[in-house]
Amino acid sequence: MNIRTHNGLSREADQLTRQLSDKVMQSAHDAVESTRDLAHHALEGADSAVRRARSRIDPAIEDIAHGAQKLAHRGIDLASHTGARAQQSLRQCAAVTERYVADQPVRAILIAAAAGAIIAALALATTRKRRDDTKHRQY
8 A cells, every 4th residue: 555545545534534523513413402492392381381270270369369358258247246246135134134123122132142152152162172182282
């Protein structure tokens, strides 16, 4: 083999190596671009799915909030109405008690004294029980 043939083969091998290298580089570039395009489409699809889900969820949340607000208002109205009825009932009881005391003063005093005696007896019994319990715990 002579030098010309050797140089010619060397140039051809060098040229083939460059061509192959260029093809490998182009394939790698194409693969990167393809992957980038797939990722972009996947992100667009995910974004679209999130937007669709949000468009369905937002009205449901608003409905729930509106329902909760209605329930809160009903609760406030009911509590107010119940409080007013309790006040009215207490006023009626006070009026009936005043009439009874005015009509039956001696009987009212006896009932009050009996109620006071019962309350005092209960308080005294509770105090003694606590004192006895304390003594038993110390031993």
